[in-house]
Amino acid sequence: MNQISDKKIFEVPLYSYERSPDQDADAPVRRKVVVIGAGPIGLGAAIDLAQQGVEVVVLDDNDKVSFGSRAICFAKRPLEILDRLGCGHEMVAKGVEWQLGKVFFDERQVYEFNLLPEKGHEFPAFINLQQYYFEEYMVNRVRAMQAQGAPIEIRGRNKVLRVTDTGDHVSLLIDTPEGEYKLEADWLIACDGAGSPTRAMMGLDFVGRVFEDNFLIADVIMEADFPTERWFWFDPPFNRGQSALLHKQPDGVWRIDLQLGWDIDKEEEKKPENVIPRLKAMLGEDVKFELEWVSIYTFQCRRMEKFRHGRVIFAGDSAHQVSPFGARGANSGLQDTDNLGWKLKLVMDGIAPDSLLDSYDVERVHGADENILNSSRSTDFITPKSEMSRVLRDAVLDLSEHYAFARPLVNSGRLSVPCTYDGSPLNTPDALPGGPARSRPGSPCADAPMGDGYLLPHLGDRFTLLTIGAEAPDSLEAEGLSIQRLALDATPEVRERYLGDAASAVYLIRPDQHVAARWPAYDAVAVETALKRAIGKE
Amino acid sequence: MSNLILTPNIPGADDFYAELLATHEGLSKAESDALNARLVLVLANHIGDRAVLSDALKAAALSKEDAA
Ligand SMILES: Cc1cc2nc3c(=O)[nH]c(=O)nc-3n(C[C@H](O)[C@H](O)[C@H](O)COP(=O)(O)OP(=O)(O)OC[C@H]3O[C@@H](n4cnc5c(N)ncnc54)[C@H](O)[C@@H]3O)c2cc1C
Numbered sequence: 001m002n003q004i005s006d007k008k009i010f011e012v013p014l015y016s017y018e019r020s021p022d023q024d025a026d027a028p029v030r031r032k033v034v035v036i037g038a039g040p041i042g043l044g045a046a047i048d049l050a051q052q053g054v055e056v057v058v059l060d061d062n063d064k065v066s067f068g069s070r071a072i073c074f075a076k077r078p079l080e081i082l083d084r085l086g087c088g089h090e091m092v093a094k095g096v097e098w099q100l101g102k103v104f105f106d107e108r109q110v111y112e113f114n115l116l117p118e119k120g121h122e123f124p125a126f127i128n129l130q131q132y133y134f135e136e137y138m139v140n141r142v143r144a145m146q147a148q149g150a151p152i153e154i155r156g157r158n159k160v161l162r163v164t165d166t167g168d169h170v171s172l173l174i175d176t177p178e179g180e181y182k183l184e185a186d187w188l189i190a191c192d193g194a195g196s197p198t199r200a201m202m203g204l205d206f207v208g209r210v211f212e213d214n215f216l217i218a219d220v221i222m223e224a225d226f227p228t229e230r231w232f233w234f235d236p237p238f239n240r241g242q243s244a245l246l247h248k249q250p251d252g253v254w255r256i257d258l259q260l261g262w263d264i265d266k267e268e269e270k271k272p273e274n275v276i277p278r279l280k281a282m283l284g285e286d287v288k289f290e291l292e293w294v295s296i297y298t299f300q301c302r303r304m305e306k307f308r309h310g311r312v313i314f315a316g317d318s319a320h321q322v323s324p325f326g327a328r329g330a331n332s333g334l335q336d337t338d339n340l341g342w343k344l345k346l347v348m349d350g351i352a353p354d355s356l357l358d359s360y361d362v363e364r365v366h367g368a369d370e371n372i373l374n375s376s377r378s379t380d381f382i383t384p385k386s387e388m389s390r391v392l393r394d395a396v397l398d399l400s401e402h403y404a405f406a407r408p409l410v411n412s413g414r415l416s417v418p419c420t421y422d423g424s425p426l427n428t429p430d431a432l433p434g435g436p437a438r439s440r441p442g443s444p445c446a447d448a449p450m451g452d453g454y455l456l457p458h459l460g461d462r463f464t465l466l467t468i469g470a471e472a473p474d475s476l477e478a479e480g481l482s483i484q485r486l487a488l489d490a491t492p493e494v495r496e497r498y499l500g501d502a503a504s505a506v507y508l509i510r511p512d513q514h515v516a517a518r519w520p521a522y523d524a525v526a527v528e529t530a531l532k533r534a535i536g537k538e
Numbered sequence: 539m540s541n542l543i544l545t546p547n548i549p550g551a552d553d554f555y556a557e558l559l560a561t562h563e564g565l566s567k568a569e570s571d572a573l574n575a576r577l578v579l580v581l582a583n584h585i586g587d588r589a590v591l592s593d594a595l596k597a598a599a600l601s602k603e604d605a606a
Contacts, residue, residue, distance in 0.1 A: 388571075395575035405583040 002257035008093055010132045014139050015062040017157035023181040027356050031057050032348065034185035036160050036198055039066065040131065041316025041333035042191030042278075043138040047085045048341030050152035052461070054348065056080065058142075058185075059174060063156030065135040068219070068293035072128050072247065072255050073327035076420035077444060078334040079123040082191055082515070084460045087141040088123065091134060095127030096248050101230040103410055104299070110401040115415075120446040120493040126415060128249050130219075131330070147421035151364075163188065165310045176323035177506045187344060191333075192353035194253040202309065208302025209376065213324060213383050216258040216269060217295050220279065222289035223252060232412040233325050234382075236395055246282075246410070256282065259383070266296045285486060289496030299379065301372045307336075308361045313342060320368035325378035328371040335418060336364050339418035342461075344510035346535055351480040356536030359426050362363060367419035374414045381411035421514060426529040427509075428517035434501030435518055445513045448493040455494075458486055460513045463531065465522075468494060469504035479531055483508075510534055540589035544597060 015038065023031040033049055035042045039059035050055045050491045074091065082088035099115040102188055117125035145152055162173035170188040174181055176445070190198035197538065199206060233244040242259035243253050253302065258278060261271060268274060277292055283289065307313065316333030340360050346352035384390035397399035399406035423440035430440050438446060445466075458464075465472055465485045488494050499505055508516040509532050518528035532538050542569050562570045582591055 388575075390581075391571050392576045395572055395579055398572070399576055399579055403580075406579060411581070 007186075009136065010065050012067055013156065014136065015060070015154040016063050016147035017177050018155075018458075020153075020155060021174075022183055023176065023178070025367040028171065029186045030032065030184040030186070031055060031056070032185070032369055033187045033344070034059060034170070034172065034183065035189045035191055036060075036163075037191035037318070038062075038135075038139075038156075039191060039193060039316065040071070040134055040138065041337060043135065043142065044081070044085060044191070044334050045189050045191060045315055045337040045340065046152055046154075046373070047087075047138065047141055049344065050142075050150045052345045053151070053159055054345055055151040056153070058152075058154045058186075059158040059160055060154065060156055061159035064261050065132040065139070068132075068227045068295060070194055071131040071134065071324075071327070071330040072133065072249055073415075075126050075327060075331050075416040075460060076117075076121065076123045077372075077416070078153055078331045079127065080447065081334050081338045082138075082454055083123065083457065084338075084513070085138075086139045086144075090140070091129055092123065092127055094133055094137075094250055095129035096228055096250055097124045097126065097127055098248065099234065100227070103263060103397075103412065104233040104236060104395040105394075105401070106235055108401070109405055109412075113407065119447050122456065123447070126327075127256075128247060130249055130251075130253065134330070147208050147408065151408060152418060153263060160192070160197065162202065163190075163198050163312065165202075165312055167310065169219065169424045170311050172535055186311070186348070189340070190275035190312060190314045190318050191316045191337075192318050192320045194317040196314070198312065199304065199314065199318055202312065204309065205305055205319075206302050207298060208321070208372065210298065210300045211379050211383065212262045213298065213379075214260040214262065214266065215267075215299065216256075216260055216275065216278070216294065218256045218258070218279065218290040218294045219249070219253050219274060219292040219295060220256060220283075221251070221253050221292050222283070222287060223288050224254075224283065224289070226229065226254070234393075234412075236282075239278070243412070244282060254289075258282070260296070261436055266294075269293055269295055297324075301376050301379075303365070303368045303372065308357055309396070312497050313340060313344075313357065313360065315364075319364070322368075322371050322375040322377075323379050323383065326374055326416055328370075328375060328412070328416045331366055331372050331416040332375070332419075335336050335367055336360075338512045339364055339367075341519065342366045343536075349480075352535040353537060357423060359536055362420075363421045363424050363426075366421060366423070370419050373414075378411045378413045382426065391412055415418065420444070424453055426510075426516060426534045426536065428526075428533055430518065431526070432500075432502055432520055433520040435505060436497060437517055439498050439507070439518070441515050441517055443513060443515050448488075448497055449491065450488065455488070456513060459509050460511060462511050463516075463534070464509040465527065466498070466507040466509055467505070467522065468498055471504070472506060476524075478528045479535060479536075482529065483527075483531070540587065540593045542593040542597060576601045 034056040035058045036044050046056045047059045065332040069172045079088045102112045159175045165173045168186045228248050245257040247255040307319045315336040322328045343356045350482050384393045396409045427441035428471045463483045468488045507518045510516050516534040
């Protein structure tokens with residue numbers, strides 16, 4: 001636990017400023033893709049593109065990982081995406097897995113739950129991991145790719161001052177410790193966070209709801225033997241009228257959220273002399289702990305009206321912001337880049353029309369709306385907005401102590417699940433009678449055991465034809481793409497997740513592991529038509 | 539329209555009503571509000587049919603368009 005004595009990981013530069021030859025060029029150098037922001041989403045976008053051989057430069061005005069701890073809870077889908085990006089296993093190895101939770105109301109425990117994750121998946125339902133580790137592992141992945149010659153670069157202390165979309169390219173003005181320089185990009189991905197300067201520079205909107213509430217978020221290091229569970233309190237004696245959360249992270253670090261209400265003095269509340277008594281009241285007088293990080297947040301749920309603006313594409317918090325109940329920020333941002341990477345590559349290669357990028361907008365706006373809806377509902381449960389909503393909320397909690405029926409109504413955050421792109425223009429209408437709803441067109445593929453390993457690592461990065469009990473060519477060329485077939489045995493998991501009542505199935509899977517189309521049998525014309533549709537050619 | 543019943547359906551209506559009042563007897567306004575809220579949730583769960591519940595909410599709101 002060198003974090004206590006030595007410098008903390010978020011205090012050490014991870015991508016120090018280095019002069020780039022681009023700064024000495026006579027005319028601005030043109031790059032294929034520039035990403036603004038080396039947060040989890042910018043790094044995700046960059047790794048995805050570089051893995052596909054696309055040249056990408058990441059600019060960040062800072063040179064360190066996320067300051068303090070923000071995100072801690074990462075769900076299965078982002079871990080699967082990270083696995084495709086080559087750093088999922090490191091996260092799981094370091095992260096804390098959990099599935100037990102307890103809910104307290106007033107002075108008593110009202111119930112406990114076990115998430116009982118479905119079996120037959122390579123990745124756990126959730127892990128807890130400090131955002132700074134998350135980012136560090138992604139930077140490590142970038143370094144490993146660089147060592148293998150991948151066209152990826154991170155430029156620390158490069159602050160973007162101006163962004164202009166000329167229609168033909170984007171031009172950028174960048175400030176560094178050694179002065180300003182200009183750079184051009186065919187495409188710009190703005191992952192510059194909730195306060196996105198790019199959004200502001202382009203005069204774009206960011207509308208939604210501010211929740212009139214404040215939360216004290218503290219990470220404490222303690223040697224206490226609290227179990228690895230998620231504890232959530234409504235109206236506890238140590239924080240009357242408000243809520244509280246206790247959750248474990250690696251290295252003996254615990255995340256504590258304390259709701260503070262609206263009319264508070266943030267600077268006062270943040271002072272250790274005010275924080276420590278609050279934490280003692282919660283943890284017990286004799287529990288020894290050290291503060292790693294304290295901050296006060298007001299949560300918001302907002303999004304841009306459109307995420308794509310010509311050659312500038314927004315992803316992550318710059319495009320949408322949610323309150324953290326349900327861990328949807330970084331989780332959904334990675335689903336953005338998962339959706340964007342392959343589309344941008346196909347457009348850059350001239351295989352797909354530019355309009356394919358508009359489907360990024362449609363699909364991810366849909367995802368953002370789903371997340372905002374869920375986060376808003378959790379916030380409304382945790383912070384009732386009227387006297388009667390409090391009466392109903394308390395009624396749910398009181399009943400939950402006695403009757404199982406009320407427990408699903410308790411909402412302290414609905415944990416992030418991936419979005420199904422229902423209604424996407426890229427989907428081909430479902431043509432598999434009896435097929436399970438969970439793998440209808442638009443769905444992310446559910447993992448399943450396969451041989452000695454798992455299914456998902458065999459999918460992704462390209463289009464795949466998945467067959468179960470059906471004949472199909474081993475590979476086919478169409479629309480400038482080559483598609484490989486993957487034949488699956490009808491194991492019980494595959495049957496449940498992909499066959500349902502059907503006797504056989506053929507699935508067309510997108511490079512982001514989402515289902516584009518499905519049928520009972522292979523039909524060359526149908527597959528080609530669906531493929532055209534999935535790359536925006538229809 | 540779902541099959542929400544809005545015609546007399548409780549045998550011994552007077553008895554039921556008396557029992558409802560008795561359950562609230564001696565409670566403060568706040569305790570009664572809480573009891574009503576719990577009762578709504580218990581009944582809603584018993585019904586369990588989303589369409590019936592939506593229609594019941596509308597019926598209880600006495601909004602003009604939905605008045606029978
Ligand atoms: C208390 C709290 C708890 C949370 N818990 C969770 C959770 O459990 N799970 C989850 O999934 N999410 C959670 N989140 C949300 C998560 O932290 C964010 O969604 C995530 O960090 C967004 O990543 P990003 O890369 O889009 O933006 P950021 O992480 O904000 O990164 C933006 C980057 O852009 C850089 N930048 C900004 N302006 C410029 C400029 N002009 N030039 C160059 N670079 C620039 C910044 O330096 C920064 O590095 C939580 C957030 C908070 C506050």
